[in-house]
Amino acid sequence: MAQFQSQDLPQLLIIHPSAFFTHFQSELSIKFHILHAGESPLPLDQYLTTYAGSVQAMLCYHATQVNEDLLRLLPALKLVLTCTSGVNHIDVVECRRRGIAIATARSLYSEDVADIGVGLFLDVQRKISAADRYVRQGLWTSKGNYPLGSKLGGGKRVGIVGLGSTGLEVAKRLEAFGCRVSYNSKSKKPSLPYPFYSNVHELEANNDALIICCALTDQTHHMINKEVLSALGREGVIVNVGRGAIVDEKELVRFLVRAEIGGAGLDVFENEPHVPEELFALDNVVLSPHKAVHTTESFQSSNEFMLANLEAFFSNKPLLTPHTEGEEFELVSQV
Amino acid sequence: MAQFQSQDLPQLLIIHPSAFFTHFQSELSIKFHILHAGESPLPLDQYLTTYAGSVQAMLCYHATQVNEDLLRLLPALKLVLTCTSGVNHIDVVECRRRGIAIATARSLYSEDVADIGVGLFLDVQRKISAADRYVRQGLWTSKGNYPLGSKLGGGKRVGIVGLGSTGLEVAKRLEAFGCRVSYNSKSKKPSLPYPFYSNVHELEANNDALIICCALTDQTHHMINKEVLSALGREGVIVNVGRGAIVDEKELVRFLVRAEIGGAGLDVFENEPHVPEELFALDNVVLSPHKAVHTTESFQSSNEFMLANLEAFFSNKPLLTPHTEGEEFELVSQV
Missing domain, CATH: 3.40.50.720 (NAD(P)-binding Rossmann-like Domain)
Structure with missing residues (x-):
């Protein structure tokens, strides 16, 4: 029954699990049908081709390389939501070309x-x-x-x-x-x-x-x-x-x-x-094990911003934190 | 010859060596005849009775308990110079009674x-x-x-x-x-x-x-x-x-x-x-090994304040940093 209900919810793709997501997984699971690509025994490309053809939104962090190869396997994708402030793991140019929106954590951390x-x-x-x-x-x-x-x-x-x-x-x-x-x-x-x-x-x-x-x-x-x-x-x-x-x-x-x-x-x-x-x-x-953002308080704030962006996206409302160039991490001049 | 000259210099008693003193020992040795009580094979009381009867100034830190027993062995003492901010190792009341001045590092650190x-x-x-x-x-x-x-x-x-x-x-x-x-x-x-x-x-x-x-x-x-x-x-x-x-x-x-x-x-x-x-x-x-004050910069400043106080004392000028109650470490109310 839960499985049946879940299928009716909007799909949300997660390739690499992150502490940021797992901390509020139960909250996410109520509102979205989560495709946990990383938990499948199938190779990623096969999993995505089989299950993710209609996925519109994905949740990621810096472990997931959102590059041209990955994006090609996600023909319906319209939103990359990263719980990071940086976007160096995302091919921003290809997303722009494909009309895929990006939302980031901006200066949250x-x-x-x-x-x-x-x-x-x-x-x-x-x-x-x-x-x-x-x-x-x-x-x-x-x-x-x-x-x-x-x-x-x-x-x-x-x-x-x-x-x-x-x-x-x-x-x-x-x-x-x-x-x-x-x-x-x-x-x-x-x-x-x-x-x-x-x-x-x-x-x-x-x-x-x-x-x-x-x-x-x-x-x-x-x-x-x-x-x-x-x-x-x-x-x-x-x-x-x-x-x-x-x-x-x-x-x-x-x-x-x-x-x-x-x-x-x-x-x-x-x-x-x-x-x-x-x-x-x-x-x-x-x-330090890449944990500058790892506080109880930031995880709570992060959960709130991710949910708010997903709800905005699936209600056709403007994203709360669309990516703009040089935000939390300032761009520096070429050297 | 150096030994003979040293005897003509003002005496300065050090019981427990500290990193604060050893860092500028060569500077101190030029200006003072240092009595290193802690380096003598004699028991402390015997050393002080034998050699320190005319000592007017001592340099200390929190390792040296400047209590009534110690002060009794130093009949000529007129100055306790501590390189610490706190004076909890010094019997302030007994010093006051004996007319022994105390100089501290105050808010230096x-x-x-x-x-x-x-x-x-x-x-x-x-x-x-x-x-x-x-x-x-x-x-x-x-x-x-x-x-x-x-x-x-x-x-x-x-x-x-x-x-x-x-x-x-x-x-x-x-x-x-x-x-x-x-x-x-x-x-x-x-x-x-x-x-x-x-x-x-x-x-x-x-x-x-x-x-x-x-x-x-x-x-x-x-x-x-x-x-x-x-x-x-x-x-x-x-x-x-x-x-x-x-x-x-x-x-x-x-x-x-x-x-x-x-x-x-x-x-x-x-x-x-x-x-x-x-x-x-x-x-x-x-x-942390009681090292809050241990920086190259504070040692340098400390050396300067100790020398300046010693020179003032032996020239009969006012001390630069005489002890006053509740200075660097604030006194708190009784609980």
Whole structure:
């Protein structure tokens, strides 16, 4: 009976399950007939060809590559709803060509992401996780004081790469710690008091640390490369709460292992959930499993925004959060 | 020859070596004849009776109990210079009776301590250290997402115990994260916008977390006891950057082990460097080896303030930072 009723509900395709969806699956199941492609024993293309021919809406996050090949298998698709702020996993051009709408979480997670950005920076500078390991290993008693950290305020210069809503929240927090904030973004924002640098090289040359808050695009892919890391120098710190591939990870690992930069706080990686194992033994890095948005509160808000968008879509009303270019994660200038 | 010259310099007694002193020992040695009591094979009382009869100045930190027994062995003492902000290791009444001046670091470390206070709070709420362990153990790949954290902003209510210069710096940072701040201190500070609670029970009843920034006094010893912890509840968080004994540590451990409070971020402990081993296996605590003031920058500032006070003392000029009651660590009302 439940099965029969479910068939009458609007179809909603989910390829990769996410904690974001599973947390409110029961709520979703009441209103939609969910096609869990990832749970089928069939190969994905066969599953989609067999069951998803009339699917109009899909729910995804960054694990699902919504590319031309996938879209071709979904001829009736009219909505890609991603619970992420970034859209680097979605072929936006192909969606536009096909008339497929995209809805994103926009700036829903900005505060949570900024909290982790500043938290990782604070942790690297003041060695919080490393000192916690030290205490747990009983070394405080046997070896004495833990090595000194570095003060956040008193003029520490922090460059924000991408001053969108996340970058702005990061800036607000850093100011309270007494840091000197500057930024790079696609264009100068005249209403803001922070110095603007037109490219990441100038930003890095004028700062002690960089916090990456920008979108992953063709322009930002491997933007933080050997040259940038080298210029940042032995005391320099990188924090990444954008996307892993903005940083050339192999180079970053080399610089960290050789202590040729001061440290890194990383919430994102090039090939998640794979994290380069060379980093596991280092005390100058803090590793976070892409969880900057993972709070009870953000999951609740996310559920609400996803349901509201789906209900709008199936009632032929305007989407609440249609994708527009450069929103949560600010686009930065080409380098 | 160097030995002969050293004897002509003013004597300076150090009983327990500290990283704060050793970092600038060469500078100190040029200007003072240092008596390293702790490095002598003699028992302390015998060393002091033999060598320290004419010592006028001593340099200490919280490891040295400057009590009546010790002071009795130092008949010529005129200055206790502590590189700490707190004076709970010094018998202030006996010093006053004897006419011994006390100089402290006052609010020199307020920003650094506040950074660790907020850093520990952020870490506990967003599970930064615990998630770093998870990644390093390879569990992200094998077990998937790390459990959700709790958002800092959006109305999280944080009570500051002791709104001195450290507490004020904590408040400033928390506001930037979107927390709602209130406080307890000896008296209401009418110029501040934060709600005031006249005792720690009212503070705890109206908050989701407490950050302890007060001095250790007879009144604050074990102020955070079973009743306070119980009232704080299963989601409640304690951060301590004051002194270990402000919290009844045995009770705190019990509450943490049974998950009867949400978590704790601890920079200070009752019997340092001993940390209760039951805490080592817990993911809801962050352990920091009393290093809130340990930055390169604070050590430099500390060296400067210690030298300046010593030079003033030996030139019969006024001390730069004589001890006054309730300075960096605010005194809180009796509970």
